[in-house]
Amino acid sequence: MQKRLKIAFAVPVTLLLSAGAAAAVSAGNFQADLLPVPHDHVADGGSNVTGHAALRLTGRTLDITLNASGLTPNEPHAMHIHGLTQSKNECPTLAADASTGDPIDPGSFVAGTPDGLVSLGEGAPDYGPIDVSMTVVGDTSPSSGLSLERFLSADANGNLAYHRSVVVPKDVAKNLTNLHIVLHGADLPGDADHSSLSSLFEATLPVACGEITTAR
Ligand SMILES: [Cu+2]
DSSP, rough: HHHHHHHHHEEEEEEHHHHHHSSSSSSEEEEEEEEEEEOTTTTTTTTOEEEEEEEEEEETTTEEEEESSSOOTTSSEEEESSSSSOOOOOOOOOOOOOOSSSOOSTOOOOOSOSOOOOHHHHHHHHHHHEEEEEOOOOOOGGGGOOOGSSSSSSOSOOEEEEEEEEOOOOHHHHHGOOOEEEOOOOTTTHHHOOOOOOHHHHOOOOEEOOOOOOOO
């Protein structure tokens, strides 16, 4: 409830500020420190994904170099730039675990009871919609958000190194510091298999998040 109020008040202020931000240069260096999305460590199997993204913007071309570790090995991980371009967005905290019906471990799931995991849906109010899909080939628009076959897989040690230059929408280029990067996908211990790919909940689970800031 407190968070909803905060967002309601934040919008008008940000709209005023964005009038000044519109004059911002459309070139420069940006970065994001990717830190684990907070989950209960029993529920997420000790997931501890960290990483760093270096972003260089030239016009609408964004050159992205992203390294991450601690990911579920040998599986693709959806990676996106998220957020409402016209307002400052935040990475979710564990308070986002509203547990409205996460389909994990159905044997013990009790609706309305926190399960210790911030699901895709629960995190969405914090990190907003997809702006850019960091695919390896082809389309990078939001519509590729779940095209897992075009996202990079982590190696056998759970490391991932991504580099691609993508053309981003104008409002994304102009508002990068309102946005953040989210990495998805974790095999959870709550089910019998050892893959995140048999469950949309696991494949889309946000595992790391980092707000985009200017870099020198
Ligand atoms: Cu995402």
